[in-house]
Amino acid sequence: MKLYTSIDMEGISGLVDHQFVTPGERFYARGQQLMTDEVNYVAESAIEFGCKEFIVNDAHGKMNNLLIEKVHGDIKLVSGEVKPYSMMQGIDHSFDGAFFLGYHARASTPGVMSHTMIFGVRSMWLDEHEIGEMGFNAYLAGYYDVPLLLVAGDDSTCREAEALVPGVTTACVKVAQSRSSAICLTPTNSKVLLQEKTQDALSKIAKVKPLRTSEKPILHIEFANYGQAEWAALMPGAEIEKGTIVKFTARDVKEAYQAMLVMTELAMQTTFC
Numbered sequence: 001m002k003l004y005t006s007i008d009m010e011g012i013s014g015l016v017d018h019q020f021v022t023p024g025e026r027f028y029a030r031g032q033q034l035m036t037d038e039v040n041y042v043a044e045s046a047i048e049f050g051c052k053e054f055i056v057n058d059a060h061g062k063m064n065n066l067l068i069e070k071v072h073g074d075i076k077l078v079s080g081e082v083k084p085y086s087m088m089q090g091i092d093h094s095f096d097g098a099f100f101l102g103y104h105a106r107a108s109t110p111g112v113m114s115h116t117m118i119f120g121v122r123s124m125w126l127d128e129h130e131i132g133e134m135g136f137n138a139y140l141a142g143y144y145d146v147p148l149l150l151v152a153g154d155d156s157t158c159r160e161a162e163a164l165v166p167g168v169t170t171a172c173v174k175v176a177q178s179r180s181s182a183i184c185l186t187p188t189n190s191k192v193l194l195q196e197k198t199q200d201a202l203s204k205i206a207k208v209k210p211l212r213t214s215e216k217p218i219l220h221i222e223f224a225n226y227g228q229a230e231w232a233a234l235m236p237g238a239e240i241e242k243g244t245i246v247k248f249t250a251r252d253v254k255e256a257y258q259a260m261l262v263m264t265e266l267a268m269q270t271t272f273c
Contacts, residue, residue, distance in 0.1 A: 001202070002053040003046055004095040004146065006087050006137060007039050009060035010104035010113035011153025013173035013190040017180040021060065021113070035060075036067045037187060038101055038152070038173075038194060043072040045195035046099075049202045055095075059087035060102070085254075086261055087133060088140045097149040097205055098141045099198075103157050106132020111156030112176045117264045120228045122244075125220040126256065127213055135164055136257060139217075142210035143253045149208055150201040152194060154182060167208040169201035219248045219256045221263055228267035235262050 009021045012035050020031035043054050057078040058066045064080050071077055083089035091098070105111030107121050109132075116124050116132045124131055126139060134157070138148045150169045151161035158170035173190045174182040185193060222245045223229045229244040238259065241247040246263060250256035 001046075001049075001051045001096050002094055003051050003055070003097055003099060004091055004141070005039065005042065005054065005056045005099040005101060006059045007035065007056060007066070007101040008087070008103050008133070008153075009035055009065060011102040011157055011173070012038050013184045013187070015102075016112060016174075016182050016184070018113070023061070032065050032067055033070070034187065035065055035102060036070050038190065039066065039075070040070075040072045041191045041194045042099060042101060042150075042152075042198050043075050045198035046202065047072075047074055049199055051202070055090055057083075057087065057089050057091075085140065085257060088137050088257070091141055091144055091146060093144045093146075095141075095144070095146045097202070097208075098138075098146050099150040099152075099201070100134055100137065100148065100161075101150075101152045101194075103134050103151055103153040103161075104132075105154070105156035105160055106130070106135070109156060109160070110176060110179070112154045112174065112179065112182050114156065114179060117260070118268055120224045120267050120270070121221060121264060122224055123220075123222040124260070126253075127217050128220075131164075132160065134161060135211075136260065138165060138211045139213050139253050140257050142212045145210050147205070147208040147210045149205060150197060152197070165208065165211055167204065169197050169204070171197040213253045213256070215252070217250050217253055217256045219250060219259060221246050221260065223267055225270065227270040231266040231269050232263035234266055235259065238263060 107116035
């Protein structure tokens with residue numbers, strides 16, 4: 001069995017605001033350790049179940065957060081940027097399933113540090129299905145026939161996953177009280193939960209189907225202001241459809257994914273005045 005894991009940071013238990021997930025901030029080093037611990041808990045349980053290869057892609061910020069010197073010895077780590085497929089770098093047909101750890105809810109919904117890629121994105125749709133980072137990443141995994149088996153994060157993230165992928169296993173490691181506060185499991189209890197849920201997810205691997213788009217998916221991104229939409233629409237093939245919503249028709253979900261990366265990067269060039 002070969003498993004692919006994409007790990008973000010905002011959904012890790014105990015991490016509740018930007019101080020834990022931003023390099024140079026007061027609690028970032030603690031955030032790195034807690035993030036590393038959670039992926040180790042899952043890897044240990046998966047390997048015990050029979051996983052022979054466990055690939056982890058660091059998917060937060062500059063994507064170099066995990067402490068490799070403290071990562072489980074059997075993990076193969078994808079670290080750093082720029083990555084052509086960002087949060088899903090390294091995914092291909094060879095994997096039996098995917099895990100998303102430390103994930104957060106999509107933009108414009110409740111949840112700890114909820115957002116979609118950048119704070120300038122209000123909403124995103126693929127073939128008229130509203131999605132966030134988790135949804136887009138699950139669709140890209142589905143392109144390679146890889147089902148999303150396990151999602152770990154706060155309660156909002158877990159509900160989003162369950163609505164998105166029938167049969168997915170979720171591990172709720174914290175319950176959001178606001179966008180920057182939560183009732184969190186301690187590391188001792190998050191370890192127990194994550195290891196139990198890992199075993200649950202792998203025991204029903206045959207029951208979860210890969211998430212798929214249409215043959216030529218249509219991407220829509222709604223930005224917070226018109227300047228961001230203008231920048232995003234500079235990408236060849238993109239156009240402002242209405243208000244601050246930019247449309248792009250892709251050849252396949254891989255192209256849609258990279259289009260999203262380019263459009264959001266362009267949008268970040270917008271200044272306030």
